[in-house]
Amino acid sequence: MKSVMKNNAPSVMEGAVMEHHPYGPSKWPPLLECGCFESRGPSEATERGTRLHELFAAVMRGDQHDEPADMLERNVVRVAETIRRTYEPTLGRFYVEELVELPGPGGMSDDTGIWGRLDLAWIDVDTLDLHVADLKSAENPERNHLPQLLAYAAGMVRHLHLEGPRNVVLHMIYADSSKMTTTTLDIGDASTEYLADYLRIAEIGRGKACEPRQCGWCDLCARFTSCPAMQAVAEKASPRLADAAKPERWADFTSEQKARLCALADTLSRWCEAVRDYASEDAKAGECIADPANAIYFGLQERKGRLLIKDVRQTWEVVKPYLTAEGYRRCLSVSQVEIRDALRRTGMKASDVTAMLERCGTRLPPTTVFVRKSAEPDVA
Numbered sequence: 001m002k003s004v005m006k007n008n009a010p011s012v013m014e015g016a017v018m019e020h021h022p023y024g025p026s027k028w029p030p031l032l033e034c035g036c037f038e039s040r041g042p043s044e045a046t047e048r049g050t051r052l053h054e055l056f057a058a059v060m061r062g063d064q065h066d067e068p069a070d071m072l073e074r075n076v077v078r079v080a081e082t083i084r085r086t087y088e089p090t091l092g093r094f095y096v097e098e099l100v101e102l103p104g105p106g107g108m109s110d111d112t113g114i115w116g117r118l119d120l121a122w123i124d125v126d127t128l129d130l131h132v133a134d135l136k137s138a139e140n141p142e143r144n145h146l147p148q149l150l151a152y153a154a155g156m157v158r159h160l161h162l163e164g165p166r167n168v169v170l171h172m173i174y175a176d177s178s179k180m181t182t183t184t185l186d187i188g189d190a191s192t193e194y195l196a197d198y199l200r201i202a203e204i205g206r207g208k209a210c211e212p213r214q215c216g217w218c219d220l221c222a223r224f225t226s227c228p229a230m231q232a233v234a235e236k237a238s239p240r241l242a243d244a245a246k247p248e249r250w251a252d253f254t255s256e257q258k259a260r261l262c263a264l265a266d267t268l269s270r271w272c273e274a275v276r277d278y279a280s281e282d283a284k285a286g287e288c289i290a291d292p293a294n295a296i297y298f299g300l301q302e303r304k305g306r307l308l309i310k311d312v313r314q315t316w317e318v319v320k321p322y323l324t325a326e327g328y329r330r331c332l333s334v335s336q337v338e339i340r341d342a343l344r345r346t347g348m349k350a351s352d353v354t355a356m357l358e359r360c361g362t363r364l365p366p367t368t369v370f371v372r373k374s375a376e377p378d379v380a
């Protein structure tokens with residue numbers, strides 16, 4: 001392993017306070033897709049993520065914490081409370097923000113120097129399975145976080161000198177939806193997969209020349225704007241997309257060409273979105289985003305906040321001289337998400353909550369959306 005890995009890694013035994021290891025588990029998912037990936041510096045989004053993690057850790061530890069300020073924070077508190085209620089760890093112990101060192105191919109005794117701080121882990125009191133959980137602000141189907149969780153699991157096996165749990169249970173928690181996904185792997189399969197990932201990361205750490213490979217992490221990459229892979233995609237895509245966007249030309253493309261054009265369009269929209277984000281951050285920092293010679297000007301503009309009407313009874317008092325009761329009733333809608341959350345907090349099972357909500361409303365007909373799929377779809 002390259003010495004930089006070792007030199008940058010503070011000893012776990014010293015209990016040092018540190019930021020992140022350059023090849024720590026949180027970097028594994030993007031690095032395994034593109035070995036040239038480089039994290040961007042702190043941003044509003046990373047600060048937001050830190051705040052959510054602090055809240056999550058406080059609830060898991062049973063510490064005092066601030067009132068959740070918005071929906072994401074409420075979701076985080078709710079999921080953490082659900083985990084505390086649902087799972088009983090051995091010795092009543094949840095491992096929160098535990099610092100772990102990762103084992104190399106030599107197993108427990110191999111000191112690689114890669115370390116990371118996991119969000120949450122515990123050992124199930126009945127099955128002795130090792131559970132590891134990680135919190136993310138939002139779900140992105142193009143990003144596979146399992147390598148990160150597997151690395152934490154390997155670190156916990158080493159950290160606790162576990163003889164070997166039968167299974168590792170990997171949980172991803174998404175603050176935007178309060179969804180928790182779970183993947184259970186037999187310890188043998190988990191170890192094989194972890195080791196393959198570890199060897200690839202070790203190769204990257206040794207500084208083996210990397211080939212940029214466009215992937216779902218590009219918009220989080222510090223090299224995004226200068227990356228040759230991204231520029232190649234953009235250059236290739238622009239003229240073809242411009243051509244394909246003409247209705248009279250669209251019919252000339254084969255299905256395979258249409259599929260490739262859709263993939264390029266997805267890439268470009270991510271690219272465009274990131275460019276707008278960067279520019280908006282610069283504008284917020286006071287930079288004037290303008291090219292006067294070409295009369296191109298961008299700037300910030302305040303939009304009126306969304307009006308939230310919470311008190312249905314008080315609103316009725318105001319509008320009843322003008323509306324019939326039936327007319328007013330048609331204007332009302334109930335937040336399904338909030339009702340679902342309130343019912344879940346009473347201890348109701350998720351399936352009972354869903355069944356109850358289905359009885360309360362009318363389900364609209366399904367809509368059809370065009371999305372990218374991971375395998376060939378069934379054609380009717």
Ligand code: SF4
Nearest residue numbers: 034213214218221227
């Ligand atoms: S922007 Fe380039 S270097 Fe960064 S992850 Fe994408 S392909 Fe890799």
